[in-house]
Amino acid sequence: MKPAAFTYHRARTVPGAVGLLAELGDDAKVIAGGQSLVAMMNFRLARPEHLIDIGRIPGLDAITRDSGALRLGALVTHHAVETADLGPGFRVLSEAMAWVGHLPIRTRGTVGGSIAHADATAEWCLLAVLLDAQVVVEGPAGRRSIAAEEFFQGVFTTALEPDELIVEVVFPRPAPRAALTEYAERRGDFAIVAAAVDLDAARVVLGGVAPVPLRVPAAEAVLAEVVSGDECSSTRIHSRAASAAAEAIDARDEPGISAHYRRGLVRTLVARACAEAARPHDQRFG
Ligand code: FAD
Structure with missing residues (x-):
């Protein structure tokens, strides 16, 4: 299918894009x-009258390190992160990109x-909640920063x-013992179902079980008991956290996927993500 007709605008600066959004209102999409x-648009699920192309705004594709934080400009592609050397503290981001679509999608997205x-199962959305990312947005009133957990509000x-x-999206702290699997x-x-774990922060986030990336306090409590010790690597702790996560989700029977099956996926994937997170990066996803 083809999209409905629209008018194309190319923004050359961030204030230019924000000005166009303010001027064109609800009929416009970035x-x-x-x-x-x-x-x-091809399926006519979106029919913007105006498209504001931000793809060539200079500087929005920058990857920068800033006092321990990692800053990713909004136009950084999945593939750029996949192939960047972000160091052990942020290697989880590069590893997770292998799960996003296919290479042509990753080179554009x-x-x-x-x-x-x-999308509540999108890898970036899970990673943002897992690692306490801040989403930096600019509007007519200036810039503001929104914590990822508050940014995602529903489907x-x-x-x-x-x-x-x-x-930009700012990842404020390194997470050398974090992993995502799905x-x-x-x-x-x-x-x-997708599961992301940060052993050092005792954080467990699930995708595919709620309208937003879901933190699971019951599973996090299990990891928090051992957060600073070697026990973080223990399969017994991983399976306790995984069982806690599986019990905690509000799973329902749906066409093609039963609640029992979804719980089973959660149990398996949380345990797997914990095991990956405990492993040195060069021994992962073998
Ligand atoms: P666009 O498609 O250009 O925009 C998406 C939405 O975001 C629009 O509403 C747009 O207005 C808005 N928007 C874009 N940029 C901004 C901005 N800077 N500020 C405000 N609003 C903005 N994704 C996954 O996460 N995991 C997958 O496994 C996966 N599989 C895929 C498989 C296929 C076959 C395809 C086609 C896509 C898949 N995707 C997947 C989606 C892909 O990752 C997209 O790249 C991503 O969801 C959107 O990024 P984009 O830059 O293409 O945004």
């Missing part, structure tokens, strides 16, 4: 990599686009105002 929006689209719904642009029916599909 386009970054187009890997989600174009499909939605962007961090900002993924976070704005807010494809975020705290972003219609006249705001995501300009299960999809075919490699490259969105996950049925």
Whole structure:
């Protein structure tokens, strides 16, 4: 299918894009990599009258380190992160990109686009909640920073105002013992269930079980008991956290996937993510 007719605008600066959003109102949509929006337009699930292309705004594709934090410009692509040397503290981000779609999608799709689209199983959305990322947005009133956990509000719904642009996503702390894993029916599909774990922060986040990336306090409590000790590597602790996560989710029977099956996926994937997180990076996902 083809999209409905629209007027194309190219923004050359962030204030220029924000000005266009304010001027064109609800009839306008930002386009970054187009890997989600174009499909939605082709299926007529989105019919913007104006498209504001931010793809060539200089500087929005920067990856920078800043006092221990990692700053990713909104236009940084999945593939750029996959192939960047981010050091052990942020290698979990590069590793997780292997789960996002296929290579052509990863070379076009962007961090900002993924976070704005807010699919609850998208790897970037899970990673943002897992690692306490801040989503930096700019609107007519200036810039503000929103904690990832508050940014995601419901199914494809975020705290972003219609006249705001995501300009960068900031990961404030290294996470050398973090991992993400998932299960999809075919490699490259969105996950049925995804699990992300940070052993040092005692953090467990699930995708595919709620309208937003879901933290699981019951599983986090298990990891918190041993957070500073070697026991973090113990399979007994991993399976206790995994069972706690499986029990905690609100799973229901759905066409093609039973509650029992989804709980089983959660149990398996949380245990696997814990085991990966405990392993040195060069021994992972062998
Ligand atoms: P676009 O498609 O350009 O935009 C998406 C939405 O975000 C639009 O509403 C747009 O207005 C808004 N937007 C974009 N940038 C900004 C910004 N800076 N500020 C404010 N709003 C903005 N993703 C996964 O996470 N995991 C997968 O497994 C996966 N599999 C895929 C498989 C296929 C076959 C395809 C086609 C896509 C898949 N994707 C997957 C989606 C892909 O990762 C997209 O790249 C991503 O979701 C959106 O990024 P984008 O830059 O392409 O955004």
